[in-house]
Amino acid sequence: MAFALREKNGLSWLESDMLPCRHMFTRRLGGVGDFPYTSQPDPEWQRPERQERVRRLWEALAEAGEFPPQGMCFTRQVHGTRVRYADGSQRCLPPLARRPEDCDGLVTDRPGVPLAVFTADCVPVLLCDVQAGVAAAAHCGWRGTVQDMAGAAVAAMAARGARPERIRAAIGPAISGCCFETGPEVPQAVEELLGPDARGLCPPEEGVPGKFLVDLKEANRRRLLQLGVPAGNIDVCSDCTMCMSDVYWSHRATAGVRGTQASIIML
Numbered sequence: 001m002a003f004a005l006r007e008k009n010g011l012s013w014l015e016s017d018m019l020p021c022r023h024m025f026t027r028r029l030g031g032v033g034d035f036p037y038t039s040q041p042d043p044e045w046q047r048p049e050r051q052e053r054v055r056r057l058w059e060a061l062a063e064a065g066e067f068p069p070q071g072m073c074f075t076r077q078v079h080g081t082r083v084r085y086a087d088g089s090q091r092c093l094p095p096l097a098r099r100p101e102d103c104d105g106l107v108t109d110r111p112g113v114p115l116a117v118f119t120a121d122c123v124p125v126l127l128c129d130v131q132a133g134v135a136a137a138a139h140c141g142w143r144g145t146v147q148d149m150a151g152a153a154v155a156a157m158a159a160r161g162a163r164p165e166r167i168r169a170a171i172g173p174a175i176s177g178c179c180f181e182t183g184p185e186v187p188q189a190v191e192e193l194l195g196p197d198a199r200g201l202c203p204p205e206e207g208v209p210g211k212f213l214v215d216l217k218e219a220n221r222r223r224l225l226q227l228g229v230p231a232g233n234i235d236v237c238s239d240c241t242m243c244m245s246d247v248y249w250s251h252r253a254t255a256g257v258r259g260t261q262a263s264i265i266m267l
């Protein structure tokens with residue numbers, strides 16, 4: 001399976017042929033300095049002319065992705081593992097009039113309800129079981145990953161009729177093992193999550209004592225395998241947001257002055 005680059009309306013995004021439903025993993029949107037939405041406080045973003053631009057970007061994005069004009073369901077991400085059920089009543093387009101509820105994942109069993117999560121180095125995971133008619137979107141930073149966000153997403157899907165052996169998952173662009181340097185706390189937590197399956201995921205960084213290079217995408221893939229999702233049902237994007245910070249927002253590459261990628265899925 002593979003990710004393919006698509007472009008429309010001046011926007012570019014990736015799609016995985018693993019997912020048999022509408023979805024997109026966006027890249028940097030619409031040109032220099034533009035971003036669709038960020039959960040970070042941003043005074044400039046609150047200026048009226050800025051809001052108008054944000055609205056136009058999202059309208060272009062919804063049209064490009066063939067999502068309904070009523071809008072999408074959004075998270076306010078807090079690096080936790082709460083998965084909120086989206087029935088579609090919260091659909092809207094940014095700029096948002098109201099702050100979304102805190103959560104790092106969304107699940108739905110309703111057709112026509114796009115679920116959006118945001119990342120800029122963290123791992124976006126889109127999942128679906130089309131036979132059960134259930135989809136989910138998850139934001140997995142290292143904290144979410146080791147707190148078992150993947151498990152929370154699969155459980156939320158299973159509660160609505162999905163079966164792990166039928167779930168298809170696409171793990172999107174994120175900071176990769178080449179760039180995600182951490183202290184020892186991350187490898188320790190990854191090993192607590194995965195047990196022996198953590199082997200080889202967090203090698204010590206050569207020549208940098210006390211530092212490790214962690215492959216969070218692979219950690220999430222291995223966790224999905226442990227949860228019963230077949231290996232052949234998981235697609236992993238090889239793009240590293242930090243290596244490719246010219247086309248992706250990267251929290252580390254920008255020292256936090258950034259926009260975010262949106263990863264969106266709809267039944």
Ligand SMILES: [Zn+2]
Binds near residue numbers: 176178179180241242
């Ligand atoms: Zn890299």
